[in-house]
Amino acid sequence: xxxxxxxxxxxxxxxxxxxxxxxxxxxxxxxxxxxxxxxxxxxxxxxxxxxxxxxxxxxxxxxxxxxxxxxxxxxxxxxxxxxxxxxxxxxxxxxxxxxxxxxxxxxxxxxxxxxxxxxxxxxxxxxxxxxxxxxxxxxxxxxxxxxxxxxxxxxxxxxxxxxxxxxxxxxxxxxxxxxxxxxxxxxxxxxxxxxxxxxxxxxxxxxxxxxxxxxxxxxxxxxxxxxxxxxxxxxxxxxxxxxxxxxxxxxxxxxxxxxxxxxxxxxxxxxxxxxxxxxxxxxxxxxxxxxxxxxxxxxxxxxxxxxxxxxxxxxxxxxxxxxxxxxxxxxxxxxxxxxxxxxxxxxxxxxxxxxxxxxxxxxxxxxxxxxxxxxxxxxxxxxxxxxxxxxxxxxxxxxxxxxxxxxxxxxxxxxxxxxxxxxxxxxxxxxxxxxxxxxxxxxxxxxxxxxxxxxxxxxxxxxxxxxxxxxxxxxxxxxx
Amino acid sequence: xxxxxxxxxxxxxxxxxxxxxxxxxxxxxxxxxxxxxxxxxxxxxxxxxxxxxxxxxxxxxxxxxxxxxxxxxxxxxxxxxxxxxxxxxxxxxxxxxxxxxxxxxxxxxxxxxxxxxxxxxxxxxxxxxxxxxxxxxxxxxxxxxxxxxxxxxxxxxxxxxxxxxxxxxxxxxxxxxxxxxxxxxxxxxxxxxxxxxxxxxxxxxxxxxxxxxxxxxxxxxxxxxxxxxxxxxxxxxxxxxxxxxxxxxxxxxxxxxxxxxxxxxxxxxxxxxxxxxxxxxxxxxxxxxxxxxxxxxxxxxxxxxxxxxxxxxxxxxxxxxxxxxxxxxxxxxxxxxxxxxxxxxxxxxxxxxxxxxxxxxxxxxxxxxxxxxxxxxxxxxxxxxxxxxxxxxxxxxxxxxxxxxxxxxxxxxxxxxxxxxxxxxxxxxxxxxxxxxxxxxxxxxxxxxxxxxxxxxxxxxxxxxxxxxxxxxxxxxxxx
Numbered sequence: 001x002x003x004x005x006x007x008x009x010x011x012x013x014x015x016x017x018x019x020x021x022x023x024x025x026x027x028x029x030x031x032x033x034x035x036x037x038x039x040x041x042x043x044x045x046x047x048x049x050x051x052x053x054x055x056x057x058x059x060x061x062x063x064x065x066x067x068x069x070x071x072x073x074x075x076x077x078x079x080x081x082x083x084x085x086x087x088x089x090x091x092x093x094x095x096x097x098x099x100x101x102x103x104x105x106x107x108x109x110x111x112x113x114x115x116x117x118x119x120x121x122x123x124x125x126x127x128x129x130x131x132x133x134x135x136x137x138x139x140x141x142x143x144x145x146x147x148x149x150x151x152x153x154x155x156x157x158x159x160x161x162x163x164x165x166x167x168x169x170x171x172x173x174x175x176x177x178x179x180x181x182x183x184x185x186x187x188x189x190x191x192x193x194x195x196x197x198x199x200x201x202x203x204x205x206x207x208x209x210x211x212x213x214x215x216x217x218x219x220x221x222x223x224x225x226x227x228x229x230x231x232x233x234x235x236x237x238x239x240x241x242x243x244x245x246x247x248x249x250x251x252x253x254x255x256x257x258x259x260x261x262x263x264x265x266x267x268x269x270x271x272x273x274x275x276x277x278x279x280x281x282x283x284x285x286x287x288x289x290x291x292x293x294x295x296x297x298x299x300x301x302x303x304x305x306x307x308x309x310x311x312x313x314x315x316x317x318x319x320x321x322x323x324x325x326x327x328x329x330x331x332x333x334x335x336x337x338x339x340x341x342x343x344x345x346x347x348x349x350x351x352x353x354x355x356x357x358x359x360x361x362x363x364x365x366x367x368x369x370x371x372x373x374x375x376x377x378x379x380x381x382x383x384x385x386x387x388x389x390x391x392x393x394x395x396x397x398x399x400x401x402x403x404x405x406x407x408x409x410x411x412x413x414x415x416x417x418x419x420x421x422x423x424x425x426x427x428x429x430x431x432x433x434x435x436x437x438x439x440x441x442x443x444x445x446x447x448x449x450x451x452x453x454x455x456x457x458x459x460x461x462x463x464x465x466x467x468x469x470x471x472x473x474x475x476x477x478x479x480x
Numbered sequence: 481x482x483x484x485x486x487x488x489x490x491x492x493x494x495x496x497x498x499x500x501x502x503x504x505x506x507x508x509x510x511x512x513x514x515x516x517x518x519x520x521x522x523x524x525x526x527x528x529x530x531x532x533x534x535x536x537x538x539x540x541x542x543x544x545x546x547x548x549x550x551x552x553x554x555x556x557x558x559x560x561x562x563x564x565x566x567x568x569x570x571x572x573x574x575x576x577x578x579x580x581x582x583x584x585x586x587x588x589x590x591x592x593x594x595x596x597x598x599x600x601x602x603x604x605x606x607x608x609x610x611x612x613x614x615x616x617x618x619x620x621x622x623x624x625x626x627x628x629x630x631x632x633x634x635x636x637x638x639x640x641x642x643x644x645x646x647x648x649x650x651x652x653x654x655x656x657x658x659x660x661x662x663x664x665x666x667x668x669x670x671x672x673x674x675x676x677x678x679x680x681x682x683x684x685x686x687x688x689x690x691x692x693x694x695x696x697x698x699x700x701x702x703x704x705x706x707x708x709x710x711x712x713x714x715x716x717x718x719x720x721x722x723x724x725x726x727x728x729x730x731x732x733x734x735x736x737x738x739x740x741x742x743x744x745x746x747x748x749x750x751x752x753x754x755x756x757x758x759x760x761x762x763x764x765x766x767x768x769x770x771x772x773x774x775x776x777x778x779x780x781x782x783x784x785x786x787x788x789x790x791x792x793x794x795x796x797x798x799x800x801x802x803x804x805x806x807x808x809x810x811x812x813x814x815x816x817x818x819x820x821x822x823x824x825x826x827x828x829x830x831x832x833x834x835x836x837x838x839x840x841x842x843x844x845x846x847x848x849x850x851x852x853x854x855x856x857x858x859x860x861x862x863x864x865x866x867x868x869x870x871x872x873x874x875x876x877x878x879x880x881x882x883x884x885x886x887x888x889x890x891x892x893x894x895x896x897x898x899x900x901x902x903x904x905x906x907x908x909x910x911x912x913x914x915x916x917x918x919x920x921x922x923x924x925x926x927x928x929x930x931x932x933x934x935x936x937x938x939x940x941x942x943x944x945x946x947x948x949x950x951x952x953x954x955x956x957x958x959x960x
Contacts, residue, residue: 032551040544066636
């Protein structure tokens with residue numbers, strides 16, 4: 001590790017983001033253009049995200065399956081909007097086993113088509129519905145400008161694909177999943193999100209409608225953190241996915257698809273990180289507590305180390321994700337900085353004086369300096385640590401929510417809009433523009449409609465752009 | 481589901497294998513040549529395999545990471561034997577984002593090369609070693625003849641890639657992993673395996689030596705169920721993966737790689753299945769217990785169903801993977817056959833008379849008919865079920881071990897060898913032949929050296945083929 005510090009976030013957000021990922025060893029650039037390597041610390045974070053999502057999927061009746069990586073080009077072409085949306089981004093396999101293929105195979109950019117080809121085979125009657133399948137997989141979208149975790153040619157994600165006997169049931173499913181994503185974001189990632197509908201311009205290629213959870217990053221830009229689509233019968237018609245309904249009539253199934261990707265790791269970094277590096281929410285942190293024993297003289301080491309080991313063992317046995325940093329060649333100060341940069345939520349310091357008093361020092365990552373430190377008794381250590389982890393989790397969510405809310409502004413006219421966007425932040429305002437208006441605003445200000453938030457359903461006002469009466473509220477922001 | 485029965489295993493093993501996979505909905509053929517779809521029931525089995533392996537990897541200090549799907553063709557060419565071994569099986573991406581690529585990208589058939597490119601960047605000194613990384617991923621090998629789970633163009637696996645500061649440590653790691661695989665196979669999959677060394681002909685392309693766990697399937701053929709390779713410095717030299725050792729000298733790292741794939745699902749099917757279908761070992765079964773309530777009259781249903789629900793809830797709360805089959809439109813007999821075919825280890829029947837006596841009937845899948853049935857009290861139900869699941873697990877392992885051992889024979893000469901192989905089974909005999917002899921034997925009998933078993937280290941005798949004095953024992957068999 002060459003040098004510990006990172007460029008402060010406040011100095012250069014973009015540089016900070018890349019540096020913190022590389023120095024905290026979350027990921028690395030690979031020799032393959034646009035593809036990254038997810039290193040063990042970053043992958044452990046992704047595993048925790050995956051497990052917490054997977055638990056929620058299974059609790060709501062979903063099951064996992066696995067479909068082929070390769071999709072015949074002709075399949076993509078069956079749904080017109082879908083192929084238009086994805087064809088500029090495809091990676092194409094033309095040769096296999098030393099021979100040119102009769103039909104090129106696309107490396108999946110998403111799996112609606114190949115999955116519908118199977119559903120068309122599996123579904124016969126309403127008794128076979130609903131199908132509630134999720135897949136954890138890698139996908140490839142050929143990107144021109146890539147960014148670690150946020151936009152890479154290959155990325156990891158989950159993609160849910162469900163089929164239902166009625167439109168109502170399918171739309172309900174798509175909304176239920178968006179709520180599930182929001183619940184995950186808020187309660188696991190400590191990221192407040194705005195749930196809402198995507199505009200026509202921004203919806204998924206092939207969907208009837210797309211819903212999204214949108215989050216505000218530390219630089220006041222927006223990140224789409226998860227999407228849930230109602231596909232209607234579009235893919236069902238393209239693939240002939242039909243069922244005999246209760247009236248014994250053949251009907252196309254109603255479908256949804258939804259996904260969260262390794263982008264979520266980028267969101268966690270950007271929402272919580274600070275000048276010193278990562279700040280990870282305890283519920284997702286690969287290491288929740290790092291124990292750092294402190295000694296100068298060897299006699300002190302003999303007294304301190306066993307206590308540190310005992311504390312480590314107690315926490316570990318209690319199911320806390322804990323690491324003991326007893327590397328002899330490094331100073332405590334170096335270790336403090338190192339684990340701070342890596343975003344470990346709680347540091348436990350144990351020195352000779354702590355041992356004397358039967359206590360340890362707990363330092364929380366989210367509050368720097370003395371204010372974030374407290375001495376707690378070795379008695380009841382596990383309970384103290386657990387309480388502190390819960391407290392850190394809540395305070396990260398509070399902080400992120402306050403930050404976001406103080407950076408969402410109303411705009412009465414386009415000039416106000418431009419000022420707010422220029423200064424950084426979201427605009428929340430009535431909108432009556434056309435899709436073309438939306439594109440013009442984007443061209444002029446780089447801000448796009450992030451969503452029409454559900455919490456404003458039924459509200460309206462005067463459109464800041466057209467001056468017309470608007471029957472809905474939009475959230476605008478510059479987006480990643 | 482069209483028709484419940486499967487072709488009996490005893491009648492046509494190969495047909496039975498395919499049918500049972502399709503009818504039990506473990507997997508399905510896909511429209512992409514050579515690629516299969518892993519359906520939810522099959523994927524749940526794979527998840528259990530994955531979790532039990534992953535637990536063992538982590539307990540031995542390994543961490544997960546993720547490397548790119550695509551590998552530049554030039555990387556593969558850096559290790560001569562490696563590229564020779566894999567080049568006939570490659571899928572090649574030639575176009576991305578609508579343009580022809582400057583250098584074709586290979587879809588990973590295995591990741592030694594791309595991983596070494598990263599290790600070369602990460603490793604500086606002996607302090608950076610060992611690296612103990614595992615990856616769960618999909619890989620692609622263009623196969624001519626495919627078989628569900630056993631040989632598919634795309635498959636799922638884990639691939640461990642470790643780097644060490646000494647040859648001893650690396651060789652120890654490769655052996656430790658093989659032991660871990662054997663422990664998994666025996667204690668989770670109830671599959672007895674023979675651990676040993678691969679012959680030169682059969683070793684991994686690029687390895688110094690390859691070790692393997694070999695299992696005997698129900699048709700007495702062999703299946704390689706997992707391999708662990710010592711790579712020496714072959715890849716390190718190709719990629720310049722060097723470290724400063726304790727004497728401050730630059731030295732190439734010593735490496736291992738090892739993998740288990742979705743093939744393991746095929747092994748579980750083929751080792752334990754019977755004429756009626758799947759028989760799943762309780763520790764890996766997605767459903768360990770199926771509860772089937774039995775009633776004819778509606779009055780009986782009112783009494784039976786609540787008891788079945790109570791039993792289901794109790795087992796579920798105790799962490800047993802249980803399913804309640806209360807589908808009203810199907811008869812108990814149909815359900816019995818269905819769950820038998822799907823290999824659920826224990827069936828619980830609850831009828832009016834059971835309710836009267838405060839008991840339930842447990843039927844174990846591995847022992848057909850009355851012999852496998854026992855009535856147990858609703859009191860202490862969880863304990864009874866747990867005991868039975870352990871018992872089924874052990875008895876499956878016992879049965880498979882007895883079957884295997886009774887089908888391994890010694891051969892004194894080539895005629896005896898041919899008779900044994902012809903009749904089905906393994907030959908265990910001294911071997912002093914050359915690699916060319918081995919190929920000739922394979923051509924003439926279809927049997928190859930599965931391994932030189934570790935349990936025969938130091939033993940020898942007269943070679944059945946060459947008549948020469950042999951200093952090692954080989955296991956031969958026809959293999960999948």
